[in-house]
Amino acid sequence: MASWIAAAALFAVGFQGADAQYADVTCFSNYTWANNNMGQTPCVVASYLQAPCHPNGANITALTNSSYEYTPPQVVTQCECNTVLYSLVSACGGCQGAEWxxxxxxxxxxxxxxxxxxxxxxxxxxxxxxAWAYLGLTNGTWDPVAAQQDLSAPESSASAVPSSTAISTPSTSASTTSTPTPKSSNVGAIVGGVVGGVVGLAILSILIFLFLRRRSRSTGSDTTSGKMMHPDHAPMSQSYPHDFNVSQAYGQPDQTKLYNPDDPTTFPRSPEPSVVYTASTLPVSPTRPGHFTGAPEL
Structure with missing residues (x-):
């Protein structure tokens, strides 16, 4: 309890005149990273931020023991109830080897x-x-590691102040969460795509039906014409056996050789006994009155 009272007394808001604000604190050399671009320690910067709420001046005194810590101020104003001043005062205690x-x-x-x-x-x-004084807190407290990682960010001054964050109520953690923005769906595009797909499918189905119908009609016509063909109407080449020789049937000499009285092979020959002639295997000529229609005799 004694150390708590001593620590509370060390963080004092004095009313000593406007020129009396100061920070009688010497920081360790390993905490120079916490100084601003003007070379001011976080203790000095904290004393300046207290001043607008205390017209008679404010000051921060040094901790006399590393077991001490800066406790909440007794005169509470907007200048004290913000995470910016809290972070600076915490760094002021840290630069003296104390806790916060x-x-x-x-x-x-x-x-x-x-x-x-x-x-x-x-x-x-x-x-x-x-800039690190404006960072969010880690697990409800000031984080020196996160602060050292933010040293390259620009500092804030009277002419350059970062955008404000909404006022918050007391909490154990000052970390913020972002709310995702709902994505709007284009209902018109979806409906149009569905309708277009249905119309395209219908057109494709109609084309396939017409193609199959035309093909079916063409195939049926060919089949019908084949069934109506009479056997007697077959082509002439199909009415005779493949080995039928017309010149032999009519006893004519082989046309490949000219007739020679000295060459018996050119003489006319009689039909082979094995060949049987029928009406269907002989050429059919139109019947005319007064003409002989039988086979010639030799």
Whole structure:
């Protein structure tokens, strides 16, 4: 309890005149990364941010023991109930080798009026706020590791202030979550695509039906004409045996040789006894009155 009272007394808001704001703190050399571009320690920057809410001035005194920590201020204003000042004061304790309190404990006296990742007053022209002071908290407390990873971000000054974040109520964690934006569906495009697909399918079905119908008609016509053909109407080449020799049937000499009285092979020959002639195997000529229609005799 004694250490808590001592720590609370060290974080004091004085009323010593406007020129009395200061931070009588010496930080370790391994914490120079926490200084702003003007070379001011986080303790000095924190004292400047307290000043707009305390016209008579404000100051932050050094911790006399590493077991001490800066506790919530007793005079509570908007200048104290925000994560920007809380992060700077926490870094002020860290640069002295001390610990720091949680955000939930820091806002004990804020009555629910807190500001997350935002400093609700105009920034004083005498200082610049490092970008890491505007970061969200990690597990409800200031995170020096995340702060060192954000050193390249631009600092905030009276002429360049980052966009404000909505006011939040006390919580154990200041991390924010993004709400996904619902995607709007184009109902007209979907309906048009469905209708177009149905029409295209119908047209394709009609074309296939017409093609099959035409093909069926063509095949039926060929089959019908084949059935109506009479056997006697077959082509002349199909009415005779393949080995039928007309010159032999009529006893004519072979036309490949000229007639020679000295060559018996050119003499006319009688039909072979084995050949049987029928009416169907002989050429049919039209019958005319007074003409002989039988086979010639030799």
């Amino acid at each position: 309190v949680t955000w939930q404990y820091w806002i004990t006296n804020c009555s629910g009026n807190t500001y997350n990742e935002e400093y609700p007053r105009p920034l004083p022209s005498q200082t610049e706020v490092p």
